[in-house]
Amino acid sequence: MTIRLFELAECLSGSLDLISPAVVGHHSRVGALAARLGHAAGLEDQQIADLGLAGMLHDVGAFALKDRLDALAFDSNDTSHPETGFRLLRCYPGFQAAAEMVQAHHTPWSWMRTSYGPPGPGKALGNLVYLVDRVDTLLPRSPDQPLDPDGIVARIRSGRNKMFNPEWVDAFEELAASHGFWEEMAKPPAKCAQWGIAPECNPVLGFGEVSALSRVFSQIIDFRCRFTATHSRGVTAIAVALGQELGMSEEDLEQLEIAGQLHDLGKLAVPAEIILKPGALDTAEMATMRQHAEHGFNALSGVPGLSDVARWVGQHHERLDGKGYPGSIDASQIDMASRVLAVADIFTALAEDRPYRRGMDLGQITSIIGNSGAEGALDRDVTSALLGRGRDYDGLRLEAQSQALRDFQRFAAGIAPYA
DSSP, rough: OOHHHHHHHHHHHHHHHGEEEEEEETTHHHHHHHHHHHHHOOOHHHHHHHHHHHHHHHHTTTTTTHHHHTSSSSSSOOOHHHHHHHHHHHHGGGGGGHHHHHHHTTHHHHHHHOOOSSSHHHHHHHHHHHHHHHHTSSSOOSSTSOOOHHHHHHHHTTTTTTTBBBHHHHHHHHHHHHHTHHHHHHSSOGGGGGGGOOOGGEEEEEEHHHHHHHHHHHHHHHHHSTTTTTTHHHHHHHHHHHHHHOOOOHHHHHHHHHHHTTTTTGGGGGGHHTTTTOOOOOOHHHHHHHHHHHHHHHHHHHHHHHHHHHHHHHTTTTTTTTTOOOOOOOOOSSSSHHHHHHHHHHHHHHHHTTBBBOOOOHHHHHHHHHHHHHHHHHHSHHHHHOOOOHHHHHHHHHHHHHHHHHHHHHHTTSOOOOO
16 A cells, blocks of 8 residues: 555545535645745745645535535635634644644634734645635636636735735745746646655555544544534444454455545535435435445545555445446446445444434344345345344444544534544
8 A cells, every 4th residue: 555645635635626516626726826836935845745735625624515615705704614624634643734724724814913913834824825725716617717817916916914924925926927827727737746745745654544544534524414423433343343254354454444434535525415404315416415436436546555445435335236326337346345335334324313314223224234135235245244243233333433423522622632
């Protein structure tokens, strides 16, 4: 497993941008421009790297579609999603500096100076993220909308000393006048590998670090509402235990742990309004919800070293009888790890309260899963292993989800750490 920090962060960033065509590429552009402006301002390598991370993840705390679209307004002054983003990101050591920048990325420079006194480095660099975020809101959102470089520069200049640190405004104006800058702005956002991040600031992550970061991702996915706040932790606990009982290799178990934590990554593209809906989803909403497995696969397949994880995430709603989604593939194409993940996901989901129903008891859950195995929708070996020790597996789920609930309560109260 050879995975670098920025590559994993990039797959999360790309997932955030799928919530609406209006924001596609937004996080990547802000990350790239923040790193580029950091270079232009002569900042240190680690500061530039942290700016890139903050730019990629700056709206991670905006859960609802309305919040994401409102943040595209140049004069947006919402401070709730920056605070939520800070709380979500700060628990991972590699994101702590970026988290402080995210917290400040909608704070005007004048308010920052008068309220806090001289701002610390994180707050000051958060204002740089604020500037490049506002630049991106001024870029064309459709092919028929012309690019107006002079108008963008003038708008940023008008915020000097009020919205933005004059130092960042000067650096931006110099960058905007450089050869080829606006041509680059008109193109799709560059991959983070092209941002000039120093190699020592983009470390290779071992399994433990990938797992820890995946858990942070799972909290970003799940903490959008109390009904899903503990879901991925329960799925992961059951999936890994089932994999052990079925004799999976240590390497596969490690990757299954990551897949369990990231199996719903694609739900970042599903507005919270749909996830929280108290009644049945309509046809269009169901179609949006069902896209999450494919979105998760697409995001993870771009990360070298996670091809197996990507496939298992993409298959976790497929069924052996060909009636699953997104591909309606048959049993011969579905990996054993995907089959394990599917059973763990169903078991956990049925046990949880949802906006439209109460969680089921163990007898109801095992009856549904047993019938699905007997009818050929779920793998019979996997369902048999689960049903043979149903109470034990339910205990594992409860233990994992109880810890996740405590973490969610600490997150909601603003208490850290909780990862």
